[in-house]
Amino acid sequence: QTRTRALLRVDxxxxxxxxxxxxxxxxxxxxxxxxxxxxxxxxxxQCGACTVLLDGRRVNSCLLLAVAVQGREVTTVEGLxxxxxxxxxxxxxxxxxxxxxxxxxxxxVVSAVAVQQEARDGWPSAVTEDLTATEVLxxxxxxxxxxxxxxxxxxxxxxxVPAVLGSLR
Ligand code: FES
Numbered sequence: 001q002t003r004t005r006a007l008l009r010v011d012x013x014x015x016x017x018x019x020x021x022x023x024x025x026x027x028x029x030x031x032x033x034x035x036x037x038x039x040x041x042x043x044x045x046q047c048g049a050c051t052v053l054l055d056g057r058r059v060n061s062c063l064l065l066a067v068a069v070q071g072r073e074v075t076t077v078e079g080l081x082x083x084x085x086x087x088x089x090x091x092x093x094x095x096x097x098x099x100x101x102x103x104x105x106x107x108x109v110v111s112a113v114a115v116q117q118e119a120r121d122g123w124p125s126a127v128t129e130d131l132t133a134t135e136v137l138x139x140x141x142x143x144x145x146x147x148x149x150x151x152x153x154x155x156x157x158x159x160x161v162p163a164v165l166g167s168l169r
Pocket of ligand 1: 039040041042043044045046047048049050051060061062063
């Protein structure tokens, strides 16, 4: 084991950690910072349960080394609410009953927050791959495509898709 010191900025707070240099960002969040909202589903970038924002863009935290994100802004599901007030995406998930067992929900919510930002930024359609499009029609198909990296084994997509769509309007 090689220990190393890592300076992480998570949800607006700075943390200095003493880590094995091979520690993933996900393990650093869960095991060193006690931020257990991000879930470990597959630990290999296939399920999206560990999704966090890195400088506002979504990433699978299981695939990144904690030491590699020093100097970047990490936002976890714990950092989305404003005190007691839920983030609008979280409210939409509650309103649409967009979960069953709930294990994938934090990753789904973080990913949906990123989709909101992508919609605001006018990113090209994920469906048509028309890279010249500036205005994306955010419909059911587009949302499903953009959320494709987040799997729900309960199959609660009938709630998740409307929640994401609803939070965009
Ligand atoms: Fe990271 Fe599944 S735990 S993608």
